[in-house]
Amino acid sequence: MHIKPFHRLRPADLPLVESPFLASQTLRRTLSDPLAGHSSLILGVIPGVLPGTPREAVHQYLISRIATGELCLVHTGIGSDRPMSPVVSWRTGQGDGNAGAWQCESGAREIIGLEHSVAELNRKGVTPKDLSRTEGIGFRNYQGSPAESELNGGPQYKNADRRLTLPLGASASVLPLATESETPASEGEAEGVHLVAGLFTDGTLNNVDNIEIFRERLMAECVAPIKADPSRLEECRNRLAMRMGESYASGPTNVVKLFDLYDEEGFEDGSQRTVTVKAYEPGAGTKSGEEDSLIGAATGLGETGVIEQVRRLFKEAARRILDATEGAKIQTLTVDLFGFSRGAAAARHATNEILKGRNGEMGMALTDEGIGWPGEVRIRFLGLFDTVAGIFNPSSLDLSAGNDRNSPVELYLDADKISHVVHLVAADEKRANFSLNSIKGEDGRLPENFAEISLPGAHSDVGGGYPDLQTEDLLLYPTLSIRGSETRWPRKTMEWDNLKSLQSRVELEGWVGPNSFPLSDGREPSIRIEQKRNEHPLPDGQVEMSLKMTRQIKGEYSRVGLYLMHELARAKGVPLDQIDETDPAMRMPDELGEIAERFSQQIDAGEIELSLHTDKIDWLRQRYIHHSDHYNPLEWLMAGEIAALEIPAQEFIHPLRPALSRKRKIHPNTISG
Structure with a gap:
């Protein structure tokens, strides 16, 4: 058995490649059985395995890469050393004994590039007999079939370098089958990297660069100067964040x-x-x-x-x-x-x-x-x-x-x-x-x-x-206002009922409960309706009602x-x-x-x-x-003081508003997208 990366395979290897799942199981048994020995296992150049890597790490690496199809377990085809579940097989057609086609079997899709390579074999009319005539490693020595000779322009290409590669326009992301010999380059020959x-x-x-700048400023302007009063740290941090910008904080x-x-x-x-x-x-x-x-x-x-x-x-x-x-x-x-x-x-x-x-x-x-x-x-x-x-x-x-x-x-x-x-x-x-x-x-x-x-x-x-760690102090719905005689009994208004209904929904969702952290000042977290009364406009004034949630949350x-x-x-x-x-x-x-x-x-x-x-x-x-x-007002610093502005028509234009019915819109993976 050989272990090779896909791009090191030769054409004759394809029918001898085991399905990734069975290959990983076979390899696991082979490597874990101290009595079996590993003399039948041949490792080629395996990307990612460095000289001196501990044996157990190498074994785990090989098993995982075999299971995902990034490495291939290739049997020799000699005696009983044949795949139990080959990923490529030859299906005979009608008439001529050479008629038929190569087919991908279970597990073929796990090996990226295999399906394209099988299609290339079929396009060039390569048969099992053609593969049996290949010698050496790679495609350099492949002599081709009569069908391929015709596809490549006739007998004048008979002795040319027969390289079965993926169609160049089919998938630029997939490594084609190897076009170079596994034989080490001669001394001084540059293979490239x-x-x-x-x-x-x-x-x-x-922006990680700005985060580092902010941390330095935070230490210099907030943490060090106010060590004696930790309660002021969060306020200082918030002000610094407003000055510097969100990418910093x-x-x-x-x-x-x-x-x-x-x-x-x-x-x-x-x-x-x-x-x-x-x-x-x-x-x-x-x-x-x-x-x-x-x-x-x-x-x-x-x-x-x-x-x-x-x-x-x-x-x-x-x-x-x-x-x-x-x-x-x-x-x-x-x-x-x-x-x-x-x-x-x-x-x-x-x-x-x-x-x-x-x-x-x-x-x-x-x-x-x-x-x-x-x-x-x-x-x-x-x-x-x-x-x-x-x-x-x-x-x-x-x-x-x-x-x-x-x-x-x-x-x-x-x-x-x-x-x-x-x-x-x-x-x-x-x-x-x-x-x-x-x-x-x-x-x-x-x-x-x-x-x-x-x-x-x-x-x-x-x-x-x-x-x-941060304090969430959120306005969960745009502030509602009542005027006129209703200001005397705000809790009997439709606006109050609407906010109470929303409050019940948020509470049922479980955002605040017995597992919540206390706030930094010792208060308990809460979901509440706040009322703010203004004397104007006369004669009855105005009452503003806001549904808010305040809690401490970890990141x-x-x-x-x-x-x-x-x-x-x-x-x-x-x-x-x-x-x-x-x-x-x-x-x-x-x-x-x-x-x-x-x-x-x-x-x-x-x-x-x-x-x-x-x-x-x-x-x-x-x-x-x-x-x-949420619907929090926009905040900024003005003359060293925090200023706030409520966005008009918040239900429609607030940048952080919820989607309709609180259901996220999902767009599929389409070419037009």
Whole structure:
């Protein structure tokens, strides 16, 4: 038995490849049986296995990559060493004994590129007899069949290099079958490098550089000066946040944390040199060290919008690639992308630009640095946290951030051109301007290599960005006013009844309860109706009634989403380091570890809507899940004082209002999207 990456297979290997599931079981038994020995197991050049790696780690790596189809278990075909469940078989047709066709069997779709290669064998009329005549490794020695000779232009091509490759226009993301010999390059011969690139795009008003600047200012202006009076710290922090902007006062997202975990260590194995680079680009509406852009944040367009975010990402990646490759030719390119919110939309747009090849934005960025387009390109993994494109484009008469019009951003994901996509979505997000751009088709179905997993929480509970602790002081419905004689008995009005009904609904949803934290000043959290009486206009004045919720909430729940994405990405070969449980920014609180483990088990069982018992959901909602929709007035600093402005017609234009009927709109994965 041989273990090879797909791109190292030769034509004769295809009928001898075991299905990924059975292959992983066979390999597990072979490696775990101390009496069996491993003399029958032949390892070729295996990307990702470094010299000196502990044996157990190598074994686990091989088993996991075999199970996902990223490595292939190839039998020799000698004696009993044959696949029990081959992924490719020959089906004989009628008439001539040579008539028939190659067919993909169970498990073939797990091995990205296999179906295209089988189609190529059939297109060129390759038969089992033709495969039996192949010698050597790779396609360089393949002599071809008469049918192929005709397809390639006749006998004059008989001795040419017969390379069965994927159709170039079919899928630029899929590595074709090997066109080079596995024989090591001769001394001094340059094979080029294998490049792995991790690309990370943050969400709207999320910028890790600005977060660091804010932390330094917070320590200097708030923490140190008022140590003697901690009660003033939150007020000082809020004022500083208003002065500096939202991108400064938020917390780091899961995109930033995955960027930090992405391993850039390259390695050499014989003649093969693998280089890894990574690049991060802050979210829409931000520039590092500068004021936030209201236009970029509101529309997703302009100088700090999604399109420019992707262009800057590619330029940064190209500079890093030039430094890392030192001018060497790039033989293959494997790309992993991660994004949150509008950054997830940016990751999807970036994917489509990569698939355009040398004419796309990444191709042009490489050209600007004098780097040629790689011979083989693969989108290995796309990790998305709650995609919200939210494009508002008045020039195209697109006047709603919540609709499915997102031009010029390209969101459509082609399952045939991407190896794996994982999309974690927020089950408790209700805002009208935060419609979900799903990866499901219009029929609600998912391709086999796509996973869309719904977990409890609001938008940033899934993608990250909340501070570790904050006070939610929310206006849950626009303030209602009563005038005239009704001001004498406000609790007997229709307005009061409406607010009481809403209050009951919020209480039943479990946002405040026995598991809630006390407020920083010691008060209990509450959901209440406040009344404010004004003497004017005369003679009866006016009474304003507001439904409010005040509570203390923690921000670490987003680490559950981080844990799940990290686990799923590593299973597909993404080079992420282990999460350091001693790192305060990464460590999973013990009380959330049980939830993360339960969700992981549900995913392993094939569930896509992660759930908890009602009492556990109430516990989670009261301590960790944020209530993202509200009608709070806009606040800013004026002459050192906090000023507030209620938005008129809040039910229709407040940017953080809930969707109608509190049901989030979901847009499918379509080309027009």
